[in-house]
Amino acid sequence: MIKIDFEKMGGLVPAIIQDYQTNEVLMVAFLDEKALNLTLETGKTWFFSRSRNKYWMKGEQSGNTQEVREVFTDCDADALVIKVKQNGGAACHTGNRSCFYVHWENGAWVEHSEPLFDPDEVYKK
């Protein structure tokens, strides 16, 4: 029976969050066993924040939740691919559709930021 190998990285595995229709990579986040169980049980993506040391449901503040469509693991069972329907259009806290909007061009990283919402509005206190 396959079990996810959380030990290799101190309790965490990286998860690639991918659009279920276009396969666009929206973001990368880390899950521990509890976050994976919450994700599988609720059908929404849950992560563990290493910097804030807490569990969070993606979209709990912005409303841009992610509905889980399919979950895969890899040959070593130490990484996940989670295919989702992204609510609200944008996955990134910057307002961009994807977090991967920085492109390597002629020897430098170039931002192609096209935010779909204003982070200051969405994440205001």
Add this chain to the structure above:
Amino acid sequence: MIKIDFEKMGGLVPAIIQDYQTNEVLMVAFLDEKALNLTLETGKTWFFSRSRNKYWMKGEQSGNTQEVREVFTDCDADALVIKVKQNGGAACHTGNRSCFYVHWENGAWVEHSEPLFDPDEVYKK
């Protein structure tokens, strides 16, 4: 100027290797600064193996190299997406096209292995 944040994870960043045409995720691997520079300079993917403690060019043994088409980083500059042309058809050491051939179904992980080559043949000593 954007610089990749290798510090957050002890010198490494996770890289998602994605088919440049279909956006299929082929594998996840880790790069340190030297592996990233080798990848950008040679146009082939280079990784750092945590278990073997060495640099390796993907395909150096199997011949299934990956030609780099585009490289992205994310909003925090702590992860990479590398879009590649996969030579030899398969990215996974099991002979599967993608490493992510294990699917969550009705409460269990189910393997959908359809190897394109025989690993015992390809990786024989």
